[in-house]
Amino acid sequence: MQNPPVPVGAKAGQPRHLSRRRSVRAGSRRQPTSRWAGWGFALPALVLVAVFGLMPILVAAAVSFTDLDIGGLAHPETIRLVGAENYLTLAADPEFWSAFALTAGYVVVGVPLITVLALAVATGLNRNGGRFYRLLRTLYFLPAVTALVAISVIWKYMFNGQFGLFNWLLDLAGLPAVNWLSDPTSAQIAVGMVAVWRAIGLNSIILLAALQGVPDDQLEAAALDGAGPVRRYLHVVLPQIRFALGFVVMTTLIGWLQFFDEPFVLTDGGPVGATTSLSLFLFKRGFRLNEFGYASAGSIVLLVTIAAVTLIQLRLRRAND
Secondary structure, three states, rough: OOOOOOOOOOOOOOOHHHHHHHHHHHHHHHHHHHHHHEEEEHHHHHHHHHHHHHHHHHHHHHHHOOOOOOHHHOHHHHHHOOOOOOHHHOOOHHHHHHHHHHHHHHHHHHHHHHHHHHHHHHHOOOOOOOHHHHHHHHHHHHHOOHHHEEEEEEEHHHHHOOHHHHHHHHOOOOOOOOOOOHOOOOOOHHHHHHHHHHHHHHHHHHHHHHOOOHHHHHHHHHHHHOHHHHHHHHHOOOHHHHHHHHHHHHHHHHHHHHHHHHHHHHOOOOOOOOOOOOOHHHHHHHHOOOOOOHHHHHHHHHHHHHHHHHHHHHHHHHHOO
């Protein structure tokens, strides 16, 4: 009968429990070293997050309790602490609530619209893997990587009231022309159209990647059980891509709450403030009227709003899972 193998690092004839104790002690001595090595690898990223992520938030929170303006940057001794005055003024400002209501309206309409359209585009692109469909995937993704200034110039020409593409199409249909960027209601629709168009491309590619990860054997099993295309899509495909759908909804919601680029470039918040989103309102008060303390208070309110909405969405997703 053979003797049991001697553990690594143990001497012949040495009791097995002593060798195990030594191996455990050696492992415990090596563990702190590996832990510090992990922190060392993460340190550069943590420094960047602290400097460019956490520090601006702390500075904005501190400035929100002061009356800092352009003069205070040159003469810091003139800066006064005003406590919660900026927040109280913000709560009584009708322009702030108008911008907040417009942003909330874009969130309510834009998030489901972008999600549904992106899912429809991704489903269509997932039906075939030929060259034509690969070309379509590239074309749908182009708006996400194209410079906003170039996009805005093209859309401004299409929205032009005299020789724009949309009014030309309306004229062909026998309909009256629309002042797309001059009328408050039509300007809100036009700005929203551009934002939806830009967002569909990236989100459709994300959902397309999720659709391509759905196992074929599950779809085949459902088909053998008699499930039609609609039932297979609702009961097999959608549950498989719920994580990607949640990601698209969350990022789209945060993007609408930070809505800035399209109204800034296309209308600059006009006409008569009809397209002034919350982010654009804070930008104008901070960098055009030099009310840095007031704008910082508004940015903290926006930050808290985004954090609260994100936490609520995460809790709802956990409850559904």
